[in-house]
Amino acid sequence: xxxxxxxxxxxxxxxxxxxxxxxxxxxxxxxxxxxxxxxxxxxxxxxxxxxxxxxxxxxxxxxxxxxxxxxxxxxxxxxxxxxxxxxxxxxxxxxxxxxxxxxxxxxxxxxx
Amino acid sequence: xxxxxxxxxxxxxxxxxxxxxxxxxxxxxxxxxxxxxxxxxxxxxxxxxxxxxxxxxxxxxxxxxxxxxxxxxxxxxxxxxxxxxxxxxxxxxxxxxxxxxxxxxxxxxxxxxx
Numbered sequence: 001x002x003x004x005x006x007x008x009x010x011x012x013x014x015x016x017x018x019x020x021x022x023x024x025x026x027x028x029x030x031x032x033x034x035x036x037x038x039x040x041x042x043x044x045x046x047x048x049x050x051x052x053x054x055x056x057x058x059x060x061x062x063x064x065x066x067x068x069x070x071x072x073x074x075x076x077x078x079x080x081x082x083x084x085x086x087x088x089x090x091x092x093x094x095x096x097x098x099x100x101x102x103x104x105x106x107x108x109x110x111x112x
Numbered sequence: 113x114x115x116x117x118x119x120x121x122x123x124x125x126x127x128x129x130x131x132x133x134x135x136x137x138x139x140x141x142x143x144x145x146x147x148x149x150x151x152x153x154x155x156x157x158x159x160x161x162x163x164x165x166x167x168x169x170x171x172x173x174x175x176x177x178x179x180x181x182x183x184x185x186x187x188x189x190x191x192x193x194x195x196x197x198x199x200x201x202x203x204x205x206x207x208x209x210x211x212x213x214x215x216x217x218x219x220x221x222x223x224x225x226x
Binding site: 004006032036041042043044045046089091093094095097098099100101102103104105 | 217
């Protein structure tokens with residue numbers, strides 16, 4: 001029962017262009033969504049989050065969009081830089097439940 | 113301030129054995145969560161401890177158990193190891209429980225069960 005899905009296992013983007021990573025969820029109880037970035041041999045690190053009462057949150061080059069009716073969120077990175085090459089996980093949680101549910105990840109490769 | 117550390121880095125066990133994985137949280141962090149990440153999958157929540165008490169559990173059998181100590185260290189114990197337990201085990205600490213508290217992950221312990 002995969003409640004959080006990332007359907008693209010990998011994505012390659014030219015340096016300087018926009019990277020768009022997508023995530024879908026099935027559980028309508030989720031009310032908080034997060035993106036994590038993971039480099040090899042390191043643990044995931046928090047990148048950006050969004051509450052279900054918002055549809056957009058921006059932090060520097062990173063913007064997360066949430067479409068509740070479609071149960072879809074996306075992470076935009078612009079401009080993409082070589083250091084952005086990593087695996088990106090989206091995750092979801094609902095208040096009152098401590099279980100953070102992760103997607104399967106998307107490996108982003110930025111081509112110089 | 114040191115980050116979250118885990119030991120050992122790698123471990124090889126055989127089916128039926130027991131294993132203990134260790135995590136050292138950031139100082140002052142009252143909450144630790146453990147995750148299992150199988151190859152090609154995202155991390156799956158095992159359980160969370162808050163101030164030394166279990167505070168939530170995922171869909172893992174009772175042979176997965178944990179402890180949290182007052183010195184910000186914690187353990188994940190797995191009994192009667194199975195081949196499917198082979199995975200990367202991650203711990204994450206946060207100041208308090210609750211989704212608005214950022215979780216800081218350790219680098220993980222890679223467990224191989226033969």
